[in-house]
Amino acid sequence: MAAGHAFMARALRLAERGRWTTDPNPRVGCVLVRDGEIVGEGWHQRAGGPHAERVALAQAGERARGASAFVTLEPCSHHGRTPPCADALISAGVARVVAAMIDPNPRVAGRGLERLREAGIAVEVGLLAEQAAALNPGFIKRQRTGLPFCRVKLAASLDGRTAMASGESRWITSEAARADVQRLRAGASAILTGSGTLLADDPSLNVRLTAEALGLPPGEAVRQPLRVIVDSRLRTPPTARLLGLPGATLIACATDEPARRAALEAAGAQVLVCPAPDPSQDPTKDRTETHVDLSTLFGELARRELNEILIEAGPTLAGAALQAGLVDELILYLAPHLMGDAARGLFRLPGLTQMAERVPLEIHDVRRIGPDLRLTLRPTPR
Ligand code: NAP
Secondary structure (H helix, E strand, O other): HHHHHHHHHHHHHHHHOOOOOOOHHHHHHHHEEEOEEEEEEEEOOOOOOOOHHHHHHHHHHHHHHHEEEEEEEEEEEEEEEEEEHHHHHHHHHOOEEEEOOOOOOOOOOHHHHHHHHOOEEEEEEOOOHHHHHOOOOHHHHHHHOOOOOOEEEEEEEEEOEOOOOOOOOOOOOOHHHHHHHHHHHHHOOOOEEEEEHHHHHOOOOOOOOOOOOOOOOOOOOOOOEEEEEOOOOOOOOOHHHHHHHHOOEEEEEOOHHHHHHHHHHOOEEEEHHHHOOHHHHHHOHHHOOOOOOOOHHHHHHHHHHOOOEEEOHHHHHHHHHHHOOOOOOOEEEEEEEOOOOOEEEOOOOOOOOOHHHHOOEEEEEEEEEOOEEEEEEEEOOO
């Protein structure tokens, strides 16, 4: 079993190499072992390219016969962009398959393993399952729930302040923390902000790391996540900096404004109308309060195969996403200085007035990034 752990750990490390490139596919690694020796290994590099099992089988050649395959995700049994990997393992004569976890897609879960068993291959499942799931939180959540995995990144002073009362906010955290955010961006399928931040900061929301910095082959194009602006009334100016940068921008609005929409589309943006629930049904709201319906937007982002959303917004949108139950993880960078209680907070949470209504969080990781702290937290399931 100990040797099995080591081989699966190797497969997980290989899968990790696809962190920046496999989107919208999962990160998957595979190791083929015969007589205690690795005879082939591979990882999935990009959608449309060969799956990890195929790369490992090609490397092993004839030595795959009688081997054990350690894979971080159940081999596929259906024709997607490439033919089924279960069939490839069967025809290569593999004797045993150890999968860390089954495919999260409820329509295929278990079928790949079933096919292998039917062909007389010994199948085991669950080795280092938690680590394998951590590689693909977005892919797994999207397959299971029809929603993407959502991280909110915020930079704050030690007293939890994200901008001065005037809106001034550059820079709260160190260069090291901002470089760390670049890696969060590089792994995200989309980076989402609100109209408030867009109008205040005119941000770029792009990945500025080179291929080498991400461990990719030198000169390889770095994937730019989709940029999403949540802008109910299409107040984004067509001259916004991010519209002039490589990569696509989607602007989600609540009501169509044909003239503004045409100007933004001419500037390269896609516009999506995400109708808010009918305000006439809610007597507490007047029409001017109509915002983008975040649940509808997130469902649409998942439908477009976006796995991991990184929210980099101000307290209004970050709070709204949290209250809508759409946030899975908070990444909080805390800088060792105080901005005072007149400065703005982290999350706007209207209606929260009693201790019993606090938002409970669990700390998953605490780390020092240069002079700052990075906290990874998850909302406690209620
Ligand atoms: P924000 O949260 O980025 O955007 C808020 C706006 O989003 C709302 O005013 C609303 O305007 C729009 N929106 C659309 N649909 C919504 C929905 N369903 N729920 C809530 N809002 C929705 O802006 P902000 O709160 O004004 O904060 C801006 C400040 O935050 C800036 O000073 C910026 O520098 C700072 N900031 C700090 C950090 C940090 O990590 N420290 C990160 C980002 C920004 P419409 O409905 O009219 O579109």
